[in-house]
Amino acid sequence: MTPLYARHQRTALAIATTVAAGALLATGLTTGTAAADSPPAGKPALAGAPVLLSAAARTSLIQEHQASAAETAGEIGLGAKEKLVVKDVVKDADGTVHTRYERTYDGLPVLGGDLVVHEPASGGARSVTKAVRTAVKLSSVKPGIAAGKAEKQALAAAKAAGSEKTEADSAPRKVVWAADGKPVLAYETVVGGLQEDGTPNELHVITDAATGEKLHEWQGVHTGTGKGLYSGTVTLGTYKSGTTYQLYDTARGGHKTYNLARGTSGTGTLFTDADDTWGTGTASSSSTDQTAAVDAAYGAQVTWDFYKNTFGRSGIRNDGKAAYSRVHYGNAYVNAFWSDSCFCMTYGDGSGNTHPLTSLDVAGHEMSHGVTSNTAGLNYSGESGGLNEATSDIFGTGAEFYAANSSDAGDYLIGEKININGDGTPLRYMDKPSKDGASKDYWSSNLGSVDVHYSSGPANHFFYLLAEGSGSKTINGVSYNSPTYNGSTVTGIGRAKALQIWYKALTTYFTSTTNYKAARTGTLNAASALYGSTSTEYKAVAAAWTAINVS
Incomplete structure (x- = not known):
């Protein structure tokens, strides 16, 4: 979860987001489907620009590079206990392929072990970009402290940051922590519950498995037709099921917009309408108001189109599948957030439940956290x-x-x-x-x-x-x-x-x-x-x- 803004009284924050909600005649707007291995529509084919791969072409490339991952690991000098797992593949217009890998050591995830192999189409020498240059070598993968000690430390860190209803989402897992430059055996604990402002908590705490020292922590939740409150009258992608219209955009990976109706968990209820005219363009404190949903749906479709037509990226994960959006989260919740765990965007209604955080740049900001997570994975600290x-x-x-x-x-x-x-x-x-x-x-x-x-x-x-x-x-x-x-x-x-x-x-x-x-x-x-x-x-x-x- 990533917050759009920082609260001065704390270090780990939830991102605040707002998107304009509105009402307009939704006509099921569609976009053209670009051919596989083509540049974004209307864009010059720069040699180094990414091409828009079909889902089948991307899957094929991933499988091909995973099949040769052991050979690649040896060629770039990794040790016998290290293995590579393909995370993403990007192909340029000139045929150059950039393969992003995660790394394991003796079966354990190496956090900070990610790397990108750049392979020219000519078959020339490959180059590598590594998160950490230090070789991964541990004397043992047997921890010196019990997992329970790491969990207690993580819970204490979350409570100190203002977390409520704090509990570990799962038992601490053993990892190799390499992001600080010197690889060490560690535990990663993910703490759930709620942050101090009501945002769901996904605090990751890294504990040295030999000494019990806390090494690092970061927050995993990034907090940042209809007439929209901010966007005005816009055309939306909707779907007719029987005699009812759904806020379901089949042209953009199947994005759906749900109503949490003041709830803070689950998916909620899919927005539906009888005449395909959504929202009023004005703020309302009603938990069934469509205006916030219009802005959320509009923000999602603009973000999808922006990435596809500007960069040739098909969705946040580049796999042609959409995330989903939830509005009316909590009561007077002054925030919005992206979460990788649900692969979804969530918006509060703001002060008095009349100021939904659904503005266009906030929607684009928050969903771009998902793009970063699925590409470079920049550590959030x-x-x-x-x-x-x-x-x-x-x-x-x-x-x-x-x-x-x-x-x-x-x-x-x-x-x-x-x-x-x-x-x-x-x-x-x-x-x-x-x-x-x-x-x-x-x-x-x-x-x-x-x-x-x-x-x-x-x-x-x-x-x-x-x-x-x-x-x-x-x-x-x-x-x-x-x-x-x-x-x-x-x-x-x-x-x-x-x-x-x-x-x-x-x-x-x-x-x-x-x-x-x-x-x-x-x-x-x-x-x-x-x-x-x-x-x-x-x-x-x-x-x-x-x-x-x-x-």
Whole structure:
């Protein structure tokens, strides 16, 4: 679960999200199906751009690379006790294949052992991007402490963070913890219950299996036609079953929108309607109100279309299957969240149950946490956690611009519609992140100790500079003035190219432990693959990183 915003009184937070809900005639909008192994519709076939694989083609590639995983492990120098498990495969227009692997050691998952093998179509030398370079070698996989001790420690950590109804979701599992650089035998405990604001809890706690020392923790829940409260009149994908219409989008992987009706668990009830006209466009405290459902469904379909038509990605997991959405979670719950465990988006109704957190950029932000989880898997703490949050801000912004919705025009402001602050100001500003009073504009050596919602600032700033450049300007009626660390002038390459570079870096060059310096390398590699190492785009990426003090 990943929160959209941070609460100052705690370190591990739930992401707050809002999506505009509305009412409109739903006509079952469909999208064309792109051919397998083709670039996104209407996009130039850049050599390094990903192609849109059919489900069968993607499955075939995964099976092929899993079958040769043992050979690959040997070729890249892994030990006899190490095995590779294919997590994802990306194929570029020029035939280059990037295979993302998870790793095991003596049958145990290696957290921080992920890597990507890059194989050119020419059959030339393969290269590898590793989360951790250190070899995995343990003297024993027999723990020195009982699992119960690790569980108690995890429960204590959750309670200290404000968790209620706290209990372990399952018995601690043995793992190899490698993300800090030195592989050690450890226990991973996942704590359930509720966080302090009512968000479901999925706190992962890593305990050294020899000493009982807590090594790491992170939160697994990321908290961030009809007339929408924020999106206005929109066309929705619906399905007619008998004489009743369902909020079920068969054209986008089967996305469904459910009503929790103030509940906090389960799936809820699928939204239905007699005449296919949904919502009223105004807020209501009713637990059966359709307006929030319209915005949630609209946010899901825009996010699906954005990823498919911009990057050739078919759904959050790139497998052609949709997540689902739940609205009316809890009572006056001022948050929204993405959860990998249910593979779903959930929205609260906000203050007084009349301010649903269903705005378009929030929906795109939260569902992009799912994309990150299924690609680079950036650890949700330290610098990698800031990059994780920034990735969701970047793609949430991209989805908002993609929608071209006059009721919620694209901008470089995050959460400007939901008014979480109560004074009409957005949660975050990408042109000058420090305007929110907490985010950082530039990288510094202590950035990794800052809450991830604020350590995301430099990466958001990098993206804005890469897309739009430095200095003052007005875009869609919003004024921006972006500074640089070194007083340099940065010329932007446009949002479309900046998005392509960040997406390629995320899906083929970032790993779970990527920090800001590694992100610079990854985006330069991405720019080189897409546009060439002597291109204007490559030079702009370097200049934008320098402008936020990353070199």
